[in-house]
Amino acid sequence: MLDASYYEKTDEIIACHTREERSLIPIIQDIQEEYRYLPPELLSYVAGKIGISEAKAFSVASFYENFSFEAKGKYVIKVCDGTACHVRKSIPILEGLYKELGLNKDKHTTDDQLFTVETVSCLGACGLAPAVMINDEVYGKMTPEKMSELIKKLREE
Structure with missing residues (x-):
């Protein structure tokens, strides 16, 4: 379980984009830039916030090799x-x-x-x-x- 600060920061990131399916990639790029990886819990959270299924969000994120669900080093x-x-x-x-x-x-x-x-x-x-x-x-x-x-x-x- 992630600390509440992760969700607060994610809300800030989402606020910089439109709450539409087409914003998924820019949002998760910003999340990954912030944390050096894409926490799966945040991907589920974003899906709910922009009105798409978790399956859709995970299929997009796992399609692109650039996204990582594992924490990376500095x-x-x-x-x-x-x-x-x-x-x-x-x-x-x-x-x-x-x-x-x-x-x-x-x-x-x-x-x-x-x-x-x-x-x-x-x-x-x-x-x-x-x-x-x-x-x-x-x-x-x-x-x-x-x-x-x-x-x-x-x-x-």
Whole structure:
């Protein structure tokens, strides 16, 4: 069960949009931006507030890969495993992150909620391969060693 403050903030977000079905995506984008994930309870709450079924809201949110129902860390690290990055050794970067952060294919977020590690098919930065994105910033020509230094720097912030 979520704290009442989550629902109050969601009411503020809904108030910035029209209470129509077409506002679902912008509303849940704003919620995810606020909390770094989309709490399922809030998706149900929004559905009721804008007059659509929970099933419709969940089908829309689960269709788009960008929405996450699981809490993410302060720093979301996306390791590209597209063809160019894979060929230029993105997997050792991913394996190094898993080892350094105590994560694996099934556990994506550190216990302290500081880091989340994901793989993506393409970051659109093939010329910088292997590439990694941390939140909204792309880092190219990455190596496991450079990644480890970057993690240390982020921990200090």
